[in-house]
Structure formats: C-alpha cells, structure tokens
Amino acid sequence: MALKEENEVLNEIKKEDQYTNHHDFKTEEQSFSCSQTETTSIQERAQKSENISYFNCQDCGKSFTHKGSINRHMKIHTGEKPYSCPQCGKDFHQHGGLKVHMSIHTGERPFTCQQCGKRFKRIVNLDYHMRVHAGKSPFTCHQCGKNFCRKGTLDYHMRVHTERPYTCPHCTKSFSQKGKFEYHIRNHTREKPYICPQCGNGFIQKGHVIDHIRIHTGEKPFTCQQCGNSFRQKGCLNRHMKTHIGEK
Incomplete structure (x- = not known):
C-alpha cells in the first residue's frame, strides 16, 4: 500500500478512536466495549484498503487507483497536450482544462450564487464563494485584517504587503499579482486575447x-x-443604488 493511502487510513483510525468514549453494551453472557467492535471495523476497512491495486508513476512516485487516472497524469511528464483551443490554439493536458479555458472566450459562467447572483466558471469557485455568505473566512491577514476563505488566497494577498515580483520590461513598473501584471503588459502590446464569439471584438481584460x-x-x-x-x-x-439613498 502506498504511503499516502496508508497515512489516510491511520488518520481515519485516529479520528474514529475519538468517538469511543467508553460506551459499553451488555448481553446475557458478557459485556462488550464499543471500542472493541469499532476497532475491529476499522481494522477490516484498513485491510480492505491494503487489497486495492495501485498504479504508481515511475517518474514521481505518485499513486493512483485507476489506470485512466495515471494515464492522464503521465501527460504532465511527457508534455503531451492533445486538447487544443480552436480559438487561440492554446494546448492542454486534459479535456477538463480545455473546457474551463473555453469560458474565457465564451464568457460562460454556468454556476450561479442563489444569494447574490454572482456567477462562476467552476463549481469549486462557487463553493468557496458561498463561504462568504456563511461567514466562513478563517484566514486573516495580520497586517491589514482582511479575511479570506482559502489559505491560498491569503498567501496570494500577502504579496501586497511583502513583495512585488512581477516587473514590466517596458516601463519597470512592479506588481504583486500576476493577473494585474499581465493586464498591464497588454496596455503596452495592445494584445486582446478575449474575443467575443458573436461579433469578434477583442478585449484586453476578461471582465470586459x-x-x-x-x-x-x-x-x-x-x-x-x-x-x-x-x-x-x-x-x-452601485451607481443606481445611490439614487435611493440620496447620494450624488
């Protein structure tokens, strides 16, 4: 059994052991402990996990339970990118990556927040967004107090305070975020990669x-x-809302 899966089983055992709080039950013959029966069940699941066949990547050692998964993974090492965007020619390892990319050109955002109407390209982004409405923003910037739903977003935000690694070769202006840097570069090159599929107009920024x-x-x-x-x-x-509150 691969080390990763073995650790997952052990972690599951530790978690379930927390629930064995000395709850006993009795029969006419003898008294049994819940911890005994639950431990037996956990051991059976661990044994079942050991019997699973794993496909190991010879390049990086990563393990997979399905042959199709390792075949898709191997494209990362071989550099194979069989899925091409028909609009801009960009290539991708997997069809899913191409499908997400195509929304840049089409503007499609099929996943909609039922509370505020905001739309997303991927359901995982909608899930993260829903944490905002639920008040779940556990990652806090200790420099400005801003809260984030994901640690990765906080790490990305911290560059605002600590570093500006992206420097424009045309005017030497620096940026803390790659997206803003790329947008700035297009102001120099006039590249317009975001194309309207209906009329062919090009735009510098995806939101446009x-x-x-x-x-x-x-x-x-x-x-x-x-x-x-x-x-x-x-x-x-936002401008319209000011007419209701009397702002100018």
Missing part, C-alpha cells in the same frame, strides 16, 4: 468581454432589491 457579451444576450444579472431595476454591470447597480 463578459460585460460586452451581455449586450448580445440582454442579460442583466445585477438587480436592485428596492425597485427591481436590473443592470448588466455591478458598477451600474
């Missing part, structure tokens, strides 16, 4: 093509809760 596509679709996802007016862009909704 998403807003533009709504002109074709008529979609207005941002709705005023006070009067029901809807808007294509969140900024337009």
Whole structure:
C-alpha cells in the first residue's frame, strides 16, 4: 500500500478512536466495549484498503487507483497536450482544462450564487464563494485584517504587503499579482486575447468581454432589491443604488 493511502487510513483510525468514549453494551453472557467492535471495523476497512491495486508513476512516485487516472497524469511528464483551443490554439493536458479555458472566450459562467447572483466558471469557485455568505473566512491577514476563505488566497494577498515580483520590461513598473501584471503588459502590446464569439471584438481584460457579451444576450444579472431595476454591470447597480439613498 502506498504511503499516502496508508497515512489516510491511520488518520481515519485516529479520528474514529475519538468517538469511543467508553460506551459499553451488555448481553446475557458478557459485556462488550464499543471500542472493541469499532476497532475491529476499522481494522477490516484498513485491510480492505491494503487489497486495492495501485498504479504508481515511475517518474514521481505518485499513486493512483485507476489506470485512466495515471494515464492522464503521465501527460504532465511527457508534455503531451492533445486538447487544443480552436480559438487561440492554446494546448492542454486534459479535456477538463480545455473546457474551463473555453469560458474565457465564451464568457460562460454556468454556476450561479442563489444569494447574490454572482456567477462562476467552476463549481469549486462557487463553493468557496458561498463561504462568504456563511461567514466562513478563517484566514486573516495580520497586517491589514482582511479575511479570506482559502489559505491560498491569503498567501496570494500577502504579496501586497511583502513583495512585488512581477516587473514590466517596458516601463519597470512592479506588481504583486500576476493577473494585474499581465493586464498591464497588454496596455503596452495592445494584445486582446478575449474575443467575443458573436461579433469578434477583442478585449484586453476578461471582465470586459463578459460585460460586452451581455449586450448580445440582454442579460442583466445585477438587480436592485428596492425597485427591481436590473443592470448588466455591478458598477451600474452601485451607481443606481445611490439614487435611493440620496447620494450624488
């Protein structure tokens, strides 16, 4: 059994052992401990896990339970990228990666938050977003107090305070985040990688093509809760909201 799976089984045993709180039950012949029966069950599951066949990657040692999974993984080592984007030619190891990438060109965001209407390309991003509504932001920046749902997002944010690793070769301006750096570079090169599939107009930023596509679709996802007016862009909704509170 691979080390990773073995550790997972041991961790499961430790967790389940926490629930063996001296709860005993009796029969006419003898008294049995819950801890005894649960330990037996855990051992049986551990034995079953040991009987699973694993496919090991000869390059990095990573283990898989399905042959198809290791075949997909091996493309990372071989450099094989059989899935190509028909719009920009970018290649991908897996079809799933191409599918996510295509939403850059189409603007498709099929996963919608039922509470605020915000839309996402991937369901995992929607799941993380839902933590905001649930108040689950356990990762806090100790320098500015901002909270984050994911540790990776906090680590990314910390660059604002600690480093600016991305430097523009055209004007030497530095950036803490790769996305902002790439957007800045396009201001020099005038590259417009985000293409509207309906009219062919190109845009420097992904958000711009998403807003533009709504002109074709008529979609207005941002709705005023006070009067029901809807808007294509969140900024337009924010400006509209000021009319209700008397701001200018």
